[in-house]
Amino acid sequence: MSEGTLYDKVWDRHRVTTLPTGQDQLFVGLHLIHEVTSPQAFGMLRERDLEVAYPELTHATVDHIVPTADQSRPYEEDAAEEMMAELEANVREAGIDFSDPDSGDQGIVHVIGPEQGLTQPGKTIVCGDSHTSTHGAFGALAFGIGTSQIRDVLATGTVAMEKQQVRKIQVDGELGEGVEAKDVILEIIRRLGTEGGVGYVYEYAGSAIEDLGMEGRMSICNMSIEGGARAGYVNPDETTYEWLEETDYFQDPERFEELKPYWESIRSDEDAEYDDVVTIDADDLEPVVTWGTTPGQGIGITEPIPAPEELPADKQETARRAQEHMRVEPGETMAGYGIDVAFLGSCTNARLPDLRRAARIVEGREVHDDVRAMVVPGSQRVQEAAEQEGLKAVFEEAGFDWRNAGCSMCLGMNEDQLEGDEACASSSNRNFVGRQGSKDGRTVLMNPRMVAAAAITGEVTDVRDLPETEVTA
Amino acid sequence: MAGEDDEIDIPAVDSVSGSGIPIQGNDIDTDQIIPARFMKVVTFDGLGEFAFFDQRFTEDDDLKAHPMNEDRFQDSSIMVVNSNFGCGSSREHAPQALLRWGIDALIGESFAEIFAGNCLALGIPTVTADAETIAEIQDWVDEHPDGDLEIDVAAEQVTYGETTVAVTVDDAQRKALVEGVWDTTALMKSNAGEVRETAADLPYVESDRISDAAD
Numbered sequence A: 001m002s003e004g005t006l007y008d009k010v011w012d013r014h015r016v017t018t019l020p021t022g023q024d025q026l027f028v029g030l031h032l033i034h035e036v037t038s039p040q041a042f043g044m045l046r047e048r049d050l051e052v053a054y055p056e057l058t059h060a061t062v063d064h065i066v067p068t069a070d071q072s073r074p075y076e077e078d079a080a081e082e083m084m085a086e087l088e089a090n091v092r093e094a095g096i097d098f099s100d101p102d103s104g105d106q107g108i109v110h111v112i113g114p115e116q117g118l119t120q121p122g123k124t125i126v127c128g129d130s131h132t133s134t135h136g137a138f139g140a141l142a143f144g145i146g147t148s149q150i151r152d153v154l155a156t157g158t159v160a161m162e163k164q165q166v167r168k169i170q171v172d173g174e175l176g177e178g179v180e181a182k183d184v185i186l187e188i189i190r191r192l193g194t195e196g197g198v199g200y201v202y203e204y205a206g207s208a209i210e211d212l213g214m215e216g217r218m219s220i221c222n223m224s225i226e227g228g229a230r231a232g233y234v235n236p237d238e239t240t241y242e243w244l245e246e247t248d249y250f251q252d253p254e255r256f257e258e259l260k261p262y263w264e265s266i267r268s269d270e271d272a273e274y275d276d277v278v279t280i281d282a283d284d285l286e287p288v289v290t291w292g293t294t295p296g297q298g299i300g301i302t303e304p305i306p307a308p309e310e311l312p313a314d315k316q317e318t319a320r321r322a323q324e325h326m327r328v329e330p331g332e333t334m335a336g337y338g339i340d341v342a343f344l345g346s347c348t349n350a351r352l353p354d355l356r357r358a359a360r361i362v363e364g365r366e367v368h369d370d371v372r373a374m375v376v377p378g379s380q381r382v383q384e385a386a387e388q389e390g391l392k393a394v395f396e397e398a399g400f401d402w403r404n405a406g407c408s409m410c411l412g413m414n415e416d417q418l419e420g421d422e423a424c425a426s427s428s429n430r431n432f433v434g435r436q437g438s439k440d441g442r443t444v445l446m447n448p449r450m451v452a453a454a455a456i457t458g459e460v461t462d463v464r465d466l467p468e469t470e471v472t473a
Numbered sequence B: 001m002a003g004e005d006d007e008i009d010i011p012a013v014d015s016v017s018g019s020g021i022p023i024q025g026n027d028i029d030t031d032q033i034i035p036a037r038f039m040k041v042v043t044f045d046g047l048g049e050f051a052f053f054d055q056r057f058t059e060d061d062d063l064k065a066h067p068m069n070e071d072r073f074q075d076s077s078i079m080v081v082n083s084n085f086g087c088g089s090s091r092e093h094a095p096q097a098l099l100r101w102g103i104d105a106l107i108g109e110s111f112a113e114i115f116a117g118n119c120l121a122l123g124i125p126t127v128t129a130d131a132e133t134i135a136e137i138q139d140w141v142d143e144h145p146d147g148d149l150e151i152d153v154a155a156e157q158v159t160y161g162e163t164t165v166a167v168t169v170d171d172a173q174r175k176a177l178v179e180g181v182w183d184t185t186a187l188m189k190s191n192a193g194e195v196r197e198t199a200a201d202l203p204y205v206e207s208d209r210i211s212d213a214a215d
């Protein structure tokens, strides 16, 4: 069993008691809620005549169903309007803060928590959403929960959990040109498998992780769940503190100084014990794209797609079906794979630096004639900042559609969806069949710059090969 | 203030029996179990008919070949699956849809954690066995669509026909089901005092935020 890790320390500080089931009852420091998974939990609460125990430690936003074009109320789609109205009624009744679209603070739940300083080191953070692991980038212990657990948290401020093992993923070295945090995590998932992390929490460490800004760390922690790990984290450091100081919550510097000793105290000890350690050499990485229909089916952009027979026995059938669905052939690389849609968005890669890097690729170029390309900022704040620094103009001039903040085509619950068998270059986190709204749709996951490059060329493209001179402006 | 002792009777789930339905394939994610477009609901009530929808119906709503469309499996209540079942999105809509379709328990090679946790919160056991055993059970179910399987949660055994095999039930899950303590809301609510003490010890929780927490 691990000892002296951030996970152990934060767990211990939040453990209320051990339940008769053997699970621990953990205090929840921040409960984030959104419109899709919370209404049923509020319903269960009402059925039992219970109240929200800690409304002030709860924060709501709307992201999954919110339209990204016309946001005037009532929403055009009745089901979306109903969900939104339900959330509004619930938060009003319970007295829960709500970053609604009129606030200027609305956005994807995993983007707004860090922005507002709600996400902090050493907090336990839960949300009815598997990508809650994102918040681990700040050294929080953050994990997704199901609706019955949301009910538990609303009613008691706690959640019942079993302690897991800790795997340290040590990424040393330097990321090469065109290689990003997204590629690191796609590589990890590809190596360890989509279930490799089951039973584990991932601690990401090493010089390549330390060199990343908070946004990159968030991209990595975000996809811990795609690797089967329910949570992932990075120990807090100066980069973390610099981010926190800028947030709303820490506008009072005294509060910052008050909490800093706690943050320092929960860092993993130098001699902490881990249940497993995996090392990855950052120097070896290249941009990774997926060729299949699980996030583990990834490949370096210059590497050939594996033949199913080359894979472990239990992966072969899935691989065969995936290759049929994606219409890819073993032996080929993914470069040159034609795409119809480019989606730059989601809680993995729709923060300001993501948009900036993609804009640099797009600048002075034009979206390919056969591609519809869209940018969906992760939050209204990202959107506003991007507009102010001229990124919106860059994207629009190139032919991208610039939309309002939300989950959008990451999961196709609003009007932004793939149609028919369209292929999509996507900066999101899941390439499951049907994920982007069409069951014949084909998703290729990649980093934001690679999405930008694909939008321009109309095919999966090694962004490192995109000639600098092609600028037409 | 809400009732301190909400009297809900949590039934123990020592065993589940019923006929089986085999669903083959590894890494079946919750997007397949319930596509996101059916999640635009504020209650779980009507989800059963949408379980595995895109696997069961074509674009034009014609039936596809899928066990859940076969007459012989319409009364099945135990789903026999392969590895990493329920991976992906944490949506509880997935087990809710299966439950409402008629599934009371699952047997598989392995389950994604959040999915298994969501099942437990509904009193649905997710028991595991190795690939070979699962393949045998799937074959048996296919040949005996009306035959009963019995999952003995306490003894960690599954019996089908003349055969009894050992399965694994996660310790916490077994305890919770067998002792009828899987409804964690009731269980944890009774510790409200200790919860407040834990909160008071955490530097980041502002004290005025704990003082009036509802019991």
Ligand code: SF4
Pocket: A063, A064, A108, A109, A110, A129, A131, A346, A347, A348, A406, A407, A410, A411, A428, A429
């Ligand atoms: S952006 Fe995608 S992955 Fe992130 S919360 Fe929204 S739907 Fe989930």
